[in-house]
Amino acid sequence: METIKSHIVYGGTLRYLKHDSATTGTSMTLSVFVPAGEGPFPVLIWLSGLTCTEDNFTTKAGAYKAAAKHGVIIVAPDTSPRGEGVADDPAYDMGQGAGFYIDATQAPWTPHFRMESYVVGELIALIDAGFPTTGTRSVFGHSMGGHGALTLALRHPELFRSVSAFAPISSPTRCPWGEKAFSAYLGADRAAWAGHDAALLIEGGAATGVYDDILVDQGEADPFLVEQLKPELLKAAAEKAGQGLTLRMQPGYDHSYFFMASFVDDHVAFHATRLKA
Numbered sequence: 544m545e546t547i548k549s550h551i552v553y554g555g556t557l558r559y560l561k562h563d564s565a566t567t568g569t570s571m572t573l574s575v576f577v578p579a580g581e582g583p584f585p586v587l588i589w590l591s592g593l594t595c596t597e598d599n600f601t602t603k604a605g606a607y608k609a610a611a612k613h614g615v616i617i618v619a620p621d622t623s624p625r626g627e628g629v630a631d632d633p634a635y636d637m638g639q640g641a642g643f644y645i646d647a648t649q650a651p652w653t654p655h656f657r658m659e660s661y662v663v664g665e666l667i668a669l670i671d672a673g674f675p676t677t678g679t680r681s682v683f684g685h686s687m688g689g690h691g692a693l694t695l696a697l698r699h700p701e702l703f704r705s706v707s708a709f710a711p712i713s714s715p716t717r718c719p720w721g722e723k724a725f726s727a728y729l730g731a732d733r734a735a736w737a738g739h740d741a742a743l744l745i746e747g748g749a750a751t752g753v754y755d756d757i758l759v760d761q762g763e764a765d766p767f768l769v770e771q772l773k774p775e776l777l778k779a780a781a782e783k784a785g786q787g788l789t790l791r792m793q794p795g796y797d798h799s800y801f802f803m804a805s806f807v808d809d810h811v812a813f814h815a816t817r818l819k820a
């Protein structure tokens with residue numbers, strides 16, 4: 544792992560890092576905040592949305608004051624493999640910057656687009672080997688990364704203590720962003736899609752009894768709310784399955800990091816409580 548740059552913030556150390564990933568077959572970038580002190584500290588993984596790199600959350604979310612206060616490491620990976628020789632698409636919602644936290648099964652995406660395996664395998668191992676962690680972790684994210692946080696937590700409940708999301712794509716099999724990405728990365732057979740749909744996973748009882756509560760914040764003035772995000776599908780699924788879900792509709796807030804900065808302290812506290820239980 545190579546350190547690109549490092550800053551002290553709220554007494555802790557924030558590093559931008561780069562490493563060669565065996566999973567994606569590319570160089571991958573990430574940021575890691577480690578609080579002051581020797582630790583060990585629990586880990587909170589952040590997954591960003593469409594068009595983002597590790598930098599958007601790191602510079603805009605304002606999460607490190609709360610992370611320092613609660614003694615939590617925060618890791619923010621890039622949203623996809625990148626570089627020459629990596630498949631891409633001119634659209635903002637496909638290809639580089641739009642990895643959707645799944646392992647592609649279709650050409651031309653298969654060799655590098657393996658973001659599920661990257662996050663739950665290599666990234667977790669890298670952090671536990673390179674930093675003073677307790678070996679416990681939680682996950683949260685925004686939009687495409689909210690979908691990533693929810694689905695990875697539901698698919699791998701043994702790896703995470705808690706999960707939360709901002710404006711998640713609640714049911715990618717039932718919205719244009721998800722239908723487009725899943726068609727390309729997973730193919731036309733919708734049977735392969737269901738296992739990567741948070742609402743369907745919850746409805747099917749994927750992690751019932753594992754997570755006491757799932758915290759979701761959603762801005763009511765988010766331009767993607769009705770067509771893409773559909774938190775009502777998450778809510779209906781949770782009610783049907785008896786899954787704890789706190790969906791907070793936030794009047795006036797949009798889809799931006801200003802919205803997330805306004806509520807990120809609540810999310811860090813939500814996870815810190817569960818990581819230290």
Ligand SMILES: N[C@@H](CCC(=O)N[C@@H](CS)C(=O)NCC(=O)O)C(=O)O
Pocket residue numbers: 591592593594595599603635685686687798799800
């Ligand atoms: N049309 C927008 C859609 C993408 C978008 O809103 N991305 C969200 C995540 S889904 C984001 O976090 N953008 C980066 C930022 O606000 O820093 C764009 O191209 O920026």
